Amino acid sequence: MRQLPHILGSMNATQTYAPVNSSAQPRVQAVLQGINLVMDYNATSASQQTSRNTSANSPMPPMPMMQPLALNHVNFQIGEGERVAIMGPSGSGKSTLLHVLAGITKPTAGQVLFRGTDVDHISDAERTKLRRQAFGFVFQSGQLLPELPAIENVALPLMLGGMPYAQATDQAAVWLERMGLRNLLRNRPGQMSGGQMQRVAIARALCVNPAIIFADEPTGALDQNTGHEVMNLLMQAANANHSAVVLVTHDPNITQYCDRVVNMRDGMILDAANRPANYPQAVQQPPMQPQPVMQQPQYPQTQQYSQYPTQQGAAR
Numbered sequence: 001m002r003q004l005p006h007i008l009g010s011m012n013a014t015q016t017y018a019p020v021n022s023s024a025q026p027r028v029q030a031v032l033q034g035i036n037l038v039m040d041y042n043a044t045s046a047s048q049q050t051s052r053n054t055s056a057n058s059p060m061p062p063m064p065m066m067q068p069l070a071l072n073h074v075n076f077q078i079g080e081g082e083r084v085a086i087m088g089p090s091g092s093g094k095s096t097l098l099h100v101l102a103g104i105t106k107p108t109a110g111q112v113l114f115r116g117t118d119v120d121h122i123s124d125a126e127r128t129k130l131r132r133q134a135f136g137f138v139f140q141s142g143q144l145l146p147e148l149p150a151i152e153n154v155a156l157p158l159m160l161g162g163m164p165y166a167q168a169t170d171q172a173a174v175w176l177e178r179m180g181l182r183n184l185l186r187n188r189p190g191q192m193s194g195g196q197m198q199r200v201a202i203a204r205a206l207c208v209n210p211a212i213i214f215a216d217e218p219t220g221a222l223d224q225n226t227g228h229e230v231m232n233l234l235m236q237a238a239n240a241n242h243s244a245v246v247l248v249t250h251d252p253n254i255t256q257y258c259d260r261v262v263n264m265r266d267g268m269i270l271d272a273a274n275r276p277a278n279y280p281q282a283v284q285q286p287p288m289q290p291q292p293v294m295q296q297p298q299y300p301q302t303q304q305y306s307q308y309p310t311q312q313g314a315a316r
């Protein structure tokens, strides 16, 4: 069995792609590529329906429920540290594309390459490990486990990766403090506002130091001001971590946080080039110039969570 470091580490296999208008410009490394992706939910539901009908010995043939392709031969790529917004009306295939790129949903056809490795050609265990260690996820809502306090929600992916509880919660506390949630470490999701819950979700996505953050409508359930606060925190942290961001949104105000925008309609990407002519410059000089989150000492010295007095909540 191939070891994960091979999948994550080798730069020899890294795919590069040239900017549109000039072969003289530097080539940009793609951290993730989707090639000729097709998603046909008819195929999925037809096979489910057939097996249901067969098992029930139904005399009726399955009813055809034809819907157009959710992904219609989509090509997509994102560079290391790049931030791309995927825009489009409801039902245009944005979430499907995000799920396929993240390896959550298997496409009907096409390939997804992570740093040059086809994620379909690795074992399920390796794919799970890849999702845990190289990808971070922020969804619209409902992604936190309601029974766990914020600190454990954030520490969970680290612990699933084998990190001991004390170390994982120490690391989680650092990220929650960066998100301004020092006083809410022990709060459960039900005891927090929508914006605070999204900040916990961002801390959880970032604490694994992911190569890519997948965010599906992360501000969709928030008011405009809170949405901007959350986006600022997400993008500053991603920038400091040099994590790429695939951001699905239907809000044009949110796209200002990204280096480029990809528009979808009816399962297709409209933009013929799927990247701007000045793409390498856009990557080097993003429109937003956030304060670095990780390098600068703007946070108070973090007390290790495992050293907190018991009455402050480190009940272990």
Ligand SMILES: Nc1ncnc2c1ncn2[C@@H]1O[C@H](COP(=O)(O)OP(=O)(O)O)[C@@H](O)[C@H]1O
Binding pocket: 041, 067, 070, 088, 089, 090, 091, 092, 093, 094, 095, 096, 097
């Ligand atoms: N699990 C599913 N089963 C069947 N059809 C689905 C499923 N998920 C999405 N679809 C369909 O695929 C199309 C694209 O959906 P989606 O990717 O959720 O779009 P968006 O995120 O842009 O709103 C829609 O027609 C939707 O009804």
Ligand SMILES: [Mg+2]
Binding pocket: 094, 095, 096
């Ligand atoms: Mg969606």
